[in-house]
Amino acid sequence: MSTASKSDPGLFDYWPYDSRPKISWPGGARVALWIAPNIEFYEYAPPANPQRKPWPRPLPDIQSYGTRDYGNRVGHQRMMRVMDQYGLRGSVSLSTAMLKHHPEVIQMAAERDWEFFSHGIYNTRYTYGMDEAQEREMIAHSMGLIAEHTGQHCDGYLAPALSHSDSTIDLFAEAGGLYTCDLFHDDQPTPVKTRSGTRFVSVPYSLELNDTIVYVTNKIEPRRYGQMIKDAFDRLYAEGEHSGTVMCVPLHAYQVSHPHRLAAFQDAMDYICSHDKVWKATGREIAQHYLDHHYDDALASMAAVNAEDAA
Numbered sequence: 240m241s242t243a244s245k246s247d248p249g250l251f252d253y254w255p256y257d258s259r260p261k262i263s264w265p266g267g268a269r270v271a272l273w274i275a276p277n278i279e280f281y282e283y284a285p286p287a288n289p290q291r292k293p294w295p296r297p298l299p300d301i302q303s304y305g306t307r308d309y310g311n312r313v314g315h316q317r318m319m320r321v322m323d324q325y326g327l328r329g330s331v332s333l334s335t336a337m338l339k340h341h342p343e344v345i346q347m348a349a350e351r352d353w354e355f356f357s358h359g360i361y362n363t364r365y366t367y368g369m370d371e372a373q374e375r376e377m378i379a380h381s382m383g384l385i386a387e388h389t390g391q392h393c394d395g396y397l398a399p400a401l402s403h404s405d406s407t408i409d410l411f412a413e414a415g416g417l418y419t420c421d422l423f424h425d426d427q428p429t430p431v432k433t434r435s436g437t438r439f440v441s442v443p444y445s446l447e448l449n450d451t452i453v454y455v456t457n458k459i460e461p462r463r464y465g466q467m468i469k470d471a472f473d474r475l476y477a478e479g480e481h482s483g484t485v486m487c488v489p490l491h492a493y494q495v496s497h498p499h500r501l502a503a504f505q506d507a508m509d510y511i512c513s514h515d516k517v518w519k520a521t522g523r524e525i526a527q528h529y530l531d532h533h534y535d536d537a538l539a540s541m542a543a544v545n546a547e548d549a550a
Contacts, residue, residue: 250408250422250431251441252541253548260536262427262483264528268518269479270472271525272511274327275420275444275489276318277358277397278344279334281307285363291402293363307493311341314492319347321505325512330522332358332397332420332489335384345388354521355389356420357381357411359399366402375410382414394523397421397444412437418526420444426475426484428529430537440529442522443485447471450494450504465503472511479516485525486511 264271283304285293294300322329331348333355338345348355359366360381366374382393396411397420398404408419412433419431422441431439446452448468453459459467468488475484488504495504511517520528 248405251424251429252545254429254537254541254544256426258540258544259427259482260533260540261481262529262533264479264483264518264520266518267516269483269516270475271483271485271518271520272327272472273442273485273487273520273522273525274322274329275332275487275522276315276329276348277332277362277489277491278311278315278337278348279307279332279358279362279491280311280336280340282361282363285361288365288367290367291365291400310491310493310496311337311344314496315344315347317496317501318490318492318504319351321501321508323351324505325508325519327508327512327519328353328521330354330356330395332356333381333385334358334360334362334399335381336361338384338388342388349389354395354523355385355391355393356395356397356522357385357393358397362400365400366398366404366407369404371406371410374404374406375414378407378410378414382416394418394526395420395442408439409434412439417530418442418522420487420522426478427482428485428525428533430534430541438530438534440526440534442526442529443487444489445471445487446489448487449489451491454494454500461500461503464500465507468504468507469510472507472514476514476517487522 284298294303328351331353385391385393394417396416398407403421408431413435418440423446426443428440428442431441433439448471453464472486475486478484
């Protein structure tokens with residue numbers, strides 16, 4: 240079927256929030272909290288892509304390059320210290336070129352037992368315009384680099400610069416991945432359809448709480464960002480009494496870690512971590528727990544809802 244004839248992506252069925260089987264997190268937690276630092280590399284003058292410019296200003300855009308370099312030079316260390324304070328392990332959305340350009344940053348994350356999942360090679364090289372063979376090669380290359388340099392299997396995927404294609408999820412599932420962050424459609428994990436029939440899930444990843452969206456796109460000041468995180472937690476924590484929810488806070492060290500911004504994130508983490516029944520998890524742990532304990536019940540529930548709708 241051509242893309243033009245599709246009414247939806249075809250990756251998941253409609254599944255009303257209040258009619259699902261109960262999700263139980265380890266230790267009776269209400270909320271699975273995961274922090275997703277995007278550890279990225281942006282090339283100063285990347286190869287041109289006709290569908291997207293890498294920088295907002297004409298090259299050489301030293302201003303845009305420099306602020307991203309700030310994250311790798313200063314921001315990650317500052318952010319890591321705050322996360323250490325609250326016992327939070329990151330799930331790193333990794334531009335795998337960082338393994339070559341700034342291995343010291345990756346070493347600091349590895350020493351903290353952080354998860355690494357793929358965010359492509361460079362965040363200035365997009366999926367747009369790739370055919371399946373090219374995208375498959377990019378995915379395999381990034382997964383191979385993570386295994387080689389960290390000893391971890393790459394279980395999650397977030398397309399570079401969110402440049403998702405119609406084949407991305409199928410290709411990553413076929414390569415042995417467990418979960419995607421690219422769908423942004425729910426507050427609980429959900430099964431995802433793949434052409435191979437692989438057991439595969441979407442783990443909630445928030446654009447609303449993504450610091451780049453907050454600060455650059457929506458132009459929200461730091462104190463309001465901190466309050467947004469608290470407000471989101473309060474709602475998800477209340478609903479999690481009945482069935483476990485997921486809260487993701489995606490970060491970029493060149494955004495959240497500036498001296499005038501970091502306190503907002505720190506205050507929000509202090510608030511969240513003062514509560515009990517919060518599972519400080521990684522994306523991989525959430526995906527695996529869901530696959531092991533809730534995936535089959537979810538499929539049965541979705542089939543029943545669809546059968547009722549069709550009747």
